[in-house]
Amino acid sequence: MASRDHKSSAPPSIVDNILRRFCTSHLVEEILGDLHERYYLIEEKEGTVEAKRRYWREAIAYLRPAMFITDPSQLTPTNAISPAMLTNYFKIALRNLTRQKAFSFLNLFGLALGIGCSLLIFIWIQSERSVDNFHTNGDQLYQVYMRAYNGDELETSYRTPAPLPTELKQTIPEVEYASGFAKVLRLSQQGDIYEAFQVGDEKHKMKGSRAGTDFFTMFSYPLLHGTPETALSDPKSVAISRSMANLFFSSPEDAFGETMIFHTERGKQEVKVTAIFEDIPSTSSDQFDYLTNWDTWVENDEFKQFWGHFGTLTYVQLQANTNPDLVAEKVADFLTDYVDVPEGMNLRFELDLHPFSERYLYNNFENGQPNGGRIEYVRLLSIVAIFILFIACINFMNLTTARSLRRAKEVGVRKVAGADRRSLIYQFMGEAVLLTLLATLLALLLASVLMPWYNTLTEKQLFLPFANPIFWVGLLGLILTVGLIAGSYPALFLSALLPVRVLKGSLKFSTGNTRFRQGLVVFQFALSALLIIATIVITRQTEFIQNKHLGYDRENVIYLRLEGDLVDNYLTFKEEALRMPGIKHVDRSAQTPHQMGLSGSFVRWPGMNEDNPVSFTPSSVGYDFVKLMGIEVVEGRDFSPEFATDTSSFLVSELAVQQMGLKDPIGSEITIFGKTGPIVGVIRDFHTQSLHQSLRPVVLDVKEGLNFGTILVRTQPGMTKEALASLEEVSQRLNPAYPFTYRFLDDEYHTLYQSEQVVARLSNAFGLLAIFISCLGLLGLAMFAAQQRVKEMSIRKVLGASVSQIFTLFTKDFLQLVGMALLIAIPTAWLAMNEWLQGFAFRINLSWWIFGLAGVFCLGITMLAIGYQAFRTAQVNPTSSLRNE
Amino acid sequence: MRRSDLGEFEEVVLLSVAVLTPQAYSVAIAEALEEETGKTVTTGAVHAALQRLEKKGFVNSQMGEATPERGGRRKRLFTVTIAGSRILHEVQAVRNRLWNRIAPQGLPQINLT
Numbered sequence: 001m002a003s004r005d006h007k008s009s010a011p012p013s014i015v016d017n018i019l020r021r022f023c024t025s026h027l028v029e030e031i032l033g034d035l036h037e038r039y040y041l042i043e044e045k046e047g048t049v050e051a052k053r054r055y056w057r058e059a060i061a062y063l064r065p066a067m068f069i070t071d072p073s074q075l076t077p078t079n080a081i082s083p084a085m086l087t088n089y090f091k092i093a094l095r096n097l098t099r100q101k102a103f104s105f106l107n108l109f110g111l112a113l114g115i116g117c118s119l120l121i122f123i124w125i126q127s128e129r130s131v132d133n134f135h136t137n138g139d140q141l142y143q144v145y146m147r148a149y150n151g152d153e154l155e156t157s158y159r160t161p162a163p164l165p166t167e168l169k170q171t172i173p174e175v176e177y178a179s180g181f182a183k184v185l186r187l188s189q190q191g192d193i194y195e196a197f198q199v200g201d202e203k204h205k206m207k208g209s210r211a212g213t214d215f216f217t218m219f220s221y222p223l224l225h226g227t228p229e230t231a232l233s234d235p236k237s238v239a240i241s242r243s244m245a246n247l248f249f250s251s252p253e254d255a256f257g258e259t260m261i262f263h264t265e266r267g268k269q270e271v272k273v274t275a276i277f278e279d280i281p282s283t284s285s286d287q288f289d290y291l292t293n294w295d296t297w298v299e300n301d302e303f304k305q306f307w308g309h310f311g312t313l314t315y316v317q318l319q320a321n322t323n324p325d326l327v328a329e330k331v332a333d334f335l336t337d338y339v340d341v342p343e344g345m346n347l348r349f350e351l352d353l354h355p356f357s358e359r360y361l362y363n364n365f366e367n368g369q370p371n372g373g374r375i376e377y378v379r380l381l382s383i384v385a386i387f388i389l390f391i392a393c394i395n396f397m398n399l400t401t402a403r404s405l406r407r408a409k410e411v412g413v414r415k416v417a418g419a420d421r422r423s424l425i426y427q428f429m430g431e432a433v434l435l436t437l438l439a440t441l442l443a444l445l446l447a448s449v450l451m452p453w454y455n456t457l458t459e460k461q462l463f464l465p466f467a468n469p470i471f472w473v474g475l476l477g478l479i480l481t482v483g484l485i486a487g488s489y490p491a492l493f494l495s496a497l498l499p500v501r502v503l504k505g506s507l508k509f510s511t512g513n514t515r516f517r518q519g520l521v522v523f524q525f526a527l528s529a530l531l532i533i534a535t536i537v538i539t540r541q542t543e544f545i546q547n548k549h550l551g552y553d554r555e556n557v558i559y560l561r562l563e564g565d566l567v568d569n570y571l572t573f574k575e576e577a578l579r580m581p582g583i584k585h586v587d588r589s590a591q592t593p594h595q596m597g598l599s600g601s602f603v604r605w606p607g608m609n610e611d612n613p614v615s616f617t618p619s620s621v622g623y624d625f626v627k628l629m630g631i632e633v634v635e636g637r638d639f640s641p642e643f644a645t646d647t648s649s650f651l652v653s654e655l656a657v658q659q660m661g662l663k664d665p666i667g668s669e670i671t672i673f674g675k676t677g678p679i680v681g682v683i684r685d686f687h688t689q690s691l692h693q694s695l696r697p698v699v700l701d702v703k704e705g706l707n708f709g710t711i712l713v714r715t716q717p718g719m720t721k722e723a724l725a726s727l728e729e730v731s732q733r734l735n736p737a738y739p740f741t742y743r744f745l746d747d748e749y750h751t752l753y754q755s756e757q758v759v760a761r762l763s764n765a766f767g768l769l770a771i772f773i774s775c776l777g778l779l780g781l782a783m784f785a786a787q788q789r790v791k792e793m794s795i796r797k798v799l800g801a802s803v804s805q806i807f808t809l810f811t812k813d814f815l816q817l818v819g820m821a822l823l824i825a826i827p828t829a830w831l832a833m834n835e836w837l838q839g840f841a842f843r844i845n846l847s848w849w850i851f852g853l854a855g856v857f858c859l860g861i862t863m864l865a866i867g868y869q870a871f872r873t874a875q876v877n878p879t880s881s882l883r884n885e
Numbered sequence: 886m887r888r889s890d891l892g893e894f895e896e897v898v899l900l901s902v903a904v905l906t907p908q909a910y911s912v913a914i915a916e917a918l919e920e921e922t923g924k925t926v927t928t929g930a931v932h933a934a935l936q937r938l939e940k941k942g943f944v945n946s947q948m949g950e951a952t953p954e955r956g957g958r959r960k961r962l963f964t965v966t967i968a969g970s971r972i973l974h975e976v977q978a979v980r981n982r983l984w985n986r987i988a989p990q991g992l993p994q995i996n997l998t
Contacts, residue, residue, distance in 0.1 A: 030911075033951075033958030034928045037912045040954045061929025 009048045011039040015059045021496070023062075024421070031062055085423075092410070093431045100403065103780060107399045108435065110776040111486075112442035114392020115478070117769050119447050120454055121385035123462050124762070128378050130283050131360040135220045137317055140176070141356035142324060144168070144314040144331070147368040149348040153615055156365035159310040160351070161338070162298045165212055168316060168334070174327045177317040179212030180294045181286070194561075196738050197290070198261040199248045205739050206244055208290035210297045216275065218317045221284075225256040226275030235296040237274035238262065244289045245276050252276045262292065263564065263737055282461055285360045307338040315356065328353045364839075372839070377759045380836075384763060387527045388770050389482070394524045395777030396486040398517050400432065402784040404490045408497055415499040424495035432487025436479045457761050459754070489516070518817055521781065525821030525858060526828075528774040532854040533829035535767030537846065541837065542760040544844045545753055551686025552593050553630030556717055557745035558727065559710045562588055565735040567707045573734050580726030582719035587622040590709040593629055594749050596688035596698070603699060604671040605660045614659045617688050617696040618672055620703035626651065626683060628714050636666040636681030639702050647702050648677035653685045656697030672699060694841040712745075771857075775865050782814065782869040794878035806874040811866050818862045822855045829854075891943070891972050897921075898934040899973060902944055902963045910949065910960040911935060935963060943969030 015035075020028060035058055043051035097104045135141055144164065148155045165178035194205045216228035216239070223231065224242060231239045238260060240248075245255035255273050262271045271292060280287050298304045304311075318327055335349040354362075354370055363373035411424060447464060455462055465471045560566075566573055574586045596617050603616045623639045623646070625631075634654060639646050650670060657665045665679050685695050715723035728740045750757070793806050801809075830846060837843040891899070901917050902909040911931045918926045938944045949962040965973070 029958050030948075030961045031932065033955035033960055034911045034932065036956045036958070037952070037954045037960075038915070038928050041912070041916065058927045058929055061927035062932065063929075064933055 009043070009051075011036055011055050012052060015055060019059065019062070035059060035062075089427050089430060090434075093434060096403075096407070096431075097435075100406075102783065103399060103403055106776050106780040106783075107396060107403075108439050108442065110395045110399075110773050110780075111392050111436065111439035111482070112446060113769065113776075114388050114395075114443075114773050115440055115482070116443035116446040116450070117766055118385040118389045119443060119464075120450065121381050121388075121762075121766065123464065124454075124458055124460070125378050125382060125385075127283070127460055127462055128361065128374065132283070132285050132357050134281070134283060135218075135356070137218060137220070138357050140318045140320060140322075141218060142316050142318060142353040143356050143359050144316060144351055145354050145365075145370075146310065146335075147350040147352065148310075149346075149350070150615060151346045154368055155615075156368045157310070158313050158354075158359075160312060160314045161307045161310055161335075162304040162312045163307060163338075164312075164335075165314045165316070166295075167338070168314070168331065169214075171334075172327065172330055174318050174322045174330070175316045176319045177214035177218045179215040179218060179315050180210065180298075181212075181215075181313040181315060182210040182294075182297070182311075183313060194741065196263040197244075197248065198263065198737075199258070202248055203739060204247060205741050206289040208288045208292070209286075210294045211291040212294040214317070215291065215294075215315075216277070218315060221280065222278045224252045224276045224278060231275035231277075232291060232293055234272065234274055235293050236269070236271050238271040238290055238292045239275035239277055240273055240290045241277055241279050241288075243279050245273070268737070307335070308340065316353070324353055324355075374755055376836075376839070377755060380759065381762060381766075384531065384766050384770070387531060388766060388773065391524050391527055391770055391773050391777075393482055393486050394520045395773060395780070396432075396435075396482075397489055398520050398524075398777055399780045399784075400486065400490045401493065401517060402781060404428075404494050407494060409503065411494050411497050412499040412503040415497075416503070421495045425491045428491035428494055429484060429487040432491070433480060433483030436483035436486065440475060440479050457765065458758055517781075521778070521814075521817050522821045522824070524774055524777060525818050525862075526824040528771050529822055529825035529854055529858050530829045530832070531763075531767040531770045532857060533825065533850060534833060535763050536850050536854060537833045537837070537844070538760050538763050540844050540850070541840065542753065542756050545756065545840075545842070546750070548687075548842060550594075550749075551631060551684050554594070554745045554749050556715045556720070557629070558713045558715060558720075558723065558742050559592055559745060560713070560727070560731065560740075560742045562706070562709050562711050563735070564738040566711070566731070566738075569734040570706075570711070573711070573730055576730050576734075577713065577727060580723075580730065582716050582721075582723030582726055583713060584716050585624050585628040585714040586711065587624040587628045588706050588709060588711050589619060589621040589625050590703070590706060591619050592710050592712065592745060592748070593686060593688065594745065594752065596696075603660075605662065606668060606670075607661065614697065616656060616672075616699050618699045618701070620706055620709075621700050622706070623702060625700065625712070628712055629686075631686055632684040634682045634684055636679070638681055639700075643680075645677075646680065647704055648675060649680045649701070650677055651681045651683050651700040652679055653683050653698040655685045655695055656699055657682055659697050670699070672701065675701065677701075771861065775861055778814070778862060779865045779869075782866040785810070785813075786869040786873045790873060790876060790881045793873050794876060794881045797874075797876075798878050798882070803871075803874045807867075807870050810870040810873055811863065814862055814866050815859060818858055822858060826851050826855070891941075891976060892934075892937075894930070895934050895938055895943075896973075896976060898931055899938055899943055899965065899969055902935075902938075902969075903965050903973065906964055907962065909963045912960075935961075938969070939963075941968075942966060943972060 016032060019032060019035075023031060035055065038058060039051050039055050042054050132138075143158060144160055145156060145158045146160055148157075162180055162182075165180040169175050169178040194207055196203060196205050211232060213229075213233045216223060216231045226239070231237070240255065242252055245252040248260065249255040249258060255276055258273050259270050260273065262269050303309055318324060331351045331353065334351050339349055341347045350368075352368075358370065361373060361375040361378060362370040364371055366372070414424060414427075444464065451463065562570065570588060577583050577586050596619050603614070603618070621639075623641050626633065626638045633651075639649070639651065643649070650672070652660075652665065652670075660670075662668050662679075665682055668679050669676055670679060683698075683700075686698070688696050688698060713723065713727060724742065727742065731738075731740045789810070793801075793810070796806060796809075829851070833846060837846070897918060898914060901914045905913050905917060911928045914935075915926045915928045915931045918931070935944065935946075939946060943966055944963045945966050946961050946963045948959045951957050951959045
């Protein structure tokens with residue numbers, strides 16, 4: 001024929017094989033004939049490549065249910081789904097389960113573990129997603145954030161000037177409500193304010209904030225007493241939580257309308273309880289026990305009224321049906337009219353809106369836009385959950401298929417007795433769904449039992465949402481999906497068996513069939529290896545961050561707030577504290593070393609290029625700060641009270657020297673905020689923020705009358721308890737109005753990485769479980785292979801093979817599969833982890849040993865799982881297995 | 886049993902069977918349709934339509950001869966049944982009646998070359 005003359009090719013044989021396997025026999029001939037004829041026609045017209053491509057398309061177009069079902073014209077009406085047959089199916093399923101207990105256990109337990117794990121993960125994801133999502137006006141709520149362009153540098157944060165909310169509401173008609181919110185702001189995190197309240201003798205430090213009059217109108221925090229409009233309208237009003245009302249008064253009813261004494265930085269004042277709100281749910285990212293009036297706070301502090309001070313949060317609610325993009329455009333240049341940029345400075349501020357409900361999950365800014373953040377962990381764990389479910393499904397499929405060989409005779413008998421293919425498919429699918437149902441029940445049990453442990457792990461209050469109908473619908477969907485996927489291969493494969501072949505003698509799996517199962521094993525192990533590598537990398541990175549030397553010694557450091565009478569009594573406090581046991585150094589500083597957030601180009605130095613400003617992190621400290629924090633002095637000397645001039649001298653970090661381009665830094669005169677003085681020393685660089693941020697140049701000066709910030713205390717190692725007792729004693733004596741509260745620098749540092757830690761723990765736990773599930777499957781397959789090959793091994797043994805030879809023969813196949821899985825997993829893992837690490841300014845290297853370790857671990861585990869089976873097979877006495885031949 | 890009397894794709898397939906008889910089988914029909922419409926038509930789609938048509942009783946089929954291009958496999962040849970012929974005529978009549986009722990201004994003018 002013409003089509004065959006010009007070097008004609010053959011249609012892809014793989015398609016033919018698949019079709020031949022699954023397609024019902026009465027259609028195979030015409031379909032394959034059509035496909036081939038069409039192939040040569042297209043090849044003649046458009047070439048081989050096009051023909052091959054079209055061949056796949058043509059074949060896929062044939063994928064219809066009718067392809068799998070026996071010729072309807074030859075169907076005899078059967079009682080496939082009669083009650084009697086259903087009981088029979090059920091009975092057979094149960095008998096099969098109980099007959100092979102080890103297999104059934106592996107199969108069920110593996111699947112239950114998989115479903116249980118993904119259930120737990122999805123509950124966590126659900127809770128992460130629900131944060132800040134419960135407000136009725138949620139769609140209209142936005143948080144204002146700011147981009148500060150400082151020359152070429154760009155810094156983005158939520159910090160805005162305190163007068164902004166009121167001004168926005170008055171000027172921009174689309175802004176329906178607006179409220180400020182005060183928090184201690186660090187760069188990476190938002191800290192809370194703790195202040196003392198007093199009623200009679202009852203005195204406690206509570207967590208709270210200031211908020212605008214609109215606050216309760218905008219946000220749906222339910223009020224027990226008071227109305228949203230009046231809750232914060234009075235200048236002396238305070239809204240308190242149910243627990244706070246219970247703490248100070250006996251009940252919320254008694255608290256309403258009462259007065260409390262409120263200790264602020266500016267002394268005592270009387271406030272009146274104008275509203276009581278329900279305790280803030282854990283799904284809110286703002287947590288507070290009380291709120292007081294915003295305007296009073298701003299009016300009482302000139303610094304707060306200053307537009308150039310960025311230190312508070314601004315929430316706005318837009319009018320319904322407003323396009324937020326248009327409003328964002330309007331507010332973009334809003335600050336230009338209000339903020340005076342000092343002459344010669346290349347500073348520009350830009351405002352933008354961030355949907356309030358997204359601020360929790362998308363909490364990272366990149367190039368001035370919210371980009372990623374916690375959402376990446378949510379995604380990461382979603383992938384882990386899906387992987388685990390996948391691995392469990394593959395196990396189930398593999399084990400069921402392997403076991404199905406034993407069911408071949410049953411299929412043969414059923415077919416001879418008149419069962420058609422459809423009823424057999426129903427039977428096997430039904431059985432798989434039934435097993436999945438059992439596994440799911442087991443999984444629910446498992447998840448409930450593990451819940452307390454899981455809550456500690458995630459630091460959340462999670463529970464299985466049994467009351468939620470969507471949960472049940474989802475579960476049902478999961479059961480059907482998993483059951484149908486897991487049951488599909490055995491069902492299609494078994495129902496296609498020919499009774500003649502099955503009933504005549506023993507049936508062996510064809511190579512294609514084995515290949516398919518091997519493919520699944522490879523896939524499953526590749527997923528596991530991927531998870532192992534990810535687990536190692538995430539753990540290592542977390543440890544790296546926790547243990548990285550920060551340039552200062554963060555252990556054995558306690559800090560308290562410089563507040564109340566301590567401001568005036570500081571020197572007495574220091575003197576007395578140093579005489580108490582357990583205390584080594586005491587000093588005050590404007591900021592703690594791990595959260596020196598504020599930075600800007602305030603520094604002037606000789607030879608400075610005005611067009612190219614450098615951002616510095618300046619901080620005011622006492623004389624002992626450098627000594628106390630264990631920061632190394634590289635050049636020059638530390639601050640010392642012996643030099644009277646040190647109140648106007650500076651310490652700078654190495655990076656600062658480098659960025660200023662100073663050849664001989666000691667003695668150079670620099671100016672900050674109008675204060676000019678010489679550099680007396682250069683200190684080693686230290687990290688002023690979390691390791692997500694890169695190092696910043698630091699400039700320190702001494703401020704003798706520092707009246708805000710923190711008191712840092714270094715304790716003698718091992719004497720923390722004594723030191724705390726001493727501090728409490730002195731603090732109570734000198735500052736009786738405030739309850740004694742303190743923090744450990746070390747703990748605070750750890751909270752900077754809380755989300756990383758939780759995710760590291762989660763991925764550790766689930767990574768290990770995924771590997772465990774994979775091994776269960778591998779063990780099952782090894783058991784099956786051992787059963788299959790007992791006779792072969794016995795014959796080899798009779799013919800003179802040694803135990804070790806048989807052992808090698810048996811394990812070789814499996815190790816090859818795992819090796820292949822590693823070849824797939826390692827490059828994929830490298831790419832994925834590399835991407836993840838890019839999010840850290842300081843990160844570990846992806847060294848080869850991580851991948852090596854994962855590989856050795858996978859192979860080792862495989863050896864363990866299979867080794868025992870292999871050993872047993874090799875040990876079998878040939879007479880017992882060959883007796884019947 | 887019938888889902889609808891005759892689908893649009895089924896209609897053109899059935900017409901093609903009538904056109905191509907006695908050599909009406911899926912590949913020939915797919916080729917003919919591709920040529921007429923200028924769009925890609927898979928044999929799978931044609932096959933599905935033919936199966937439905939046979940179930941509805943509009944076509945009959947029997948196995949025909951084998952050719953080398955088919956790897957020595959036989960093809961299934963289709964012929965239109967009386968019921969098929971009737972439904973085609975009905976469809977045509979409906980269409981004709983509708984066409985005849987279109988007023989001159991009822992359709993926007995297009996220039997047919």
